[in-house]
Amino acid sequence: MENFVHENGILCFAAESNTIDRFAENMIKYNKMQCIAPFTYDSDKGTIYYDVKGLAVLENILKISRKAGEIVGIIDGICSAMKEARAYMLNDSHIIFDERFIFVNPENNHIVMLYAPLINSGDGDAAGLMKRIISYAQQDTEILQPVSVALDTEPLSLKLVESVISEMEGRDKIELHNDEPGIDELPASEPSNGTAYIIRKSTGEKIEITGTNFIVGKSPEYAKYVIRNNRAISRVHATFIIRNGTYYIADNDSKNGTFVNGQKIDFENMAELCDGDIIQLANEKFRFAVNK
Structure with missing residues (x-):
């Protein structure tokens, strides 16, 4: 992830054109996804540009004391991003499972993740990320034990994790504060003409x-x-x-x-x-x- 450069709400990542998965590139380019960040690829510069303006960095949110219920909500959001990728025939192992490059949309509290549209990539550790996120919990940590057990299943079963989460009480929305970095008002979409x-x-x-x-x-x-x-x-x-x-x-x-x-x-x-x-x-x- 050291290859990322952040410039005014845009994350830049160097990638040669012969390494780009064109199907994945266009599937994300032409489909407005809730949980996968949009990007463009400049073949002349060999650079992927991810637009993350107005989004809050998950790592910064996790550094603030978090209730266990909020942690569960974050994990649920990561599961949703992986399911959305699969729904568009994208390999969810190409998602970047690093809290430094995961974001929260302050308008709807959706988790927004980056997808690397690269050929022969995809060694992301979703379970490892979720376990790290659990370690941030400061209150009522005992309610997270069933989730931890579900994450130890190999291979990782999203269905099992979501089933455990659905049976839990106390799942909270992620609370964002105005002084957290990376939060701006996002433009509203316009309605259709007919x-x-x-x-x-x-x-x-x-x-x-x-x-x-x-x-x-x-x-x-x-x-x-x-x-x-x-x-x-x-x-x-x-x-x-x-x-x-x-x-x-x-x-x-x-x-x-x-x-x-x-x-x-x-x-x-x-x-x-x-x-x-x-x-x-x-x-x-x-x-x-x-x-x-």
Whole structure:
């Protein structure tokens, strides 16, 4: 972690382009996650930039006397970050399990973690991190014993840890104080201008785009709209994204490409969508429509 440099709320990490996992990079880039920090990669400079402005450093929070219930809440948040990574087909062992580089969002008390999108990395010790966090507890430490026992299970079972936590009483929110470093007000997201749909040409089906990130593909596990019985479609072919009321589409490194009005979307970019645009995922065509 000595490779990190902190500059005005941005963490910088040097990484050669041939070491970057492009799927992981784009999955995080085009999906607004609650528990995984956003980042950009500058291939010219060989640097990953993590935006952590307005977030509180977990290590600084832990140095203040903490109740056992708050410690449990932090561990629960780390479990949530690992589950979110898995939900987006990311290897949770690539999360950086170091309290110096874990953050808390003061708006909602969510734990926010950094993901290293690097090929052949991923030796993070989640259980070791959680045990260190338990050691910070100053009050009612006996209630943490069941969690400690669950963390000794090999391999680590998130399901077991969460089950133990769900049965416990006294879990508290993380209390942040205005004098703690790294706390600023975060900008609020703007609402959508209207409801958006895609209309599938082959079936006439009208599919509402729900949420801020709407994945289309052939995987029932990950896609919100599943295209079945079509080998040309990738598991998580493309993602519809809404930012500040504007809709975009991003290709998730699909095998047969994503096109808007006949123009192929570059894997590392996303295309803004307008009412009436024709979208093609491999050999499947859709019309994009917005009800304002």
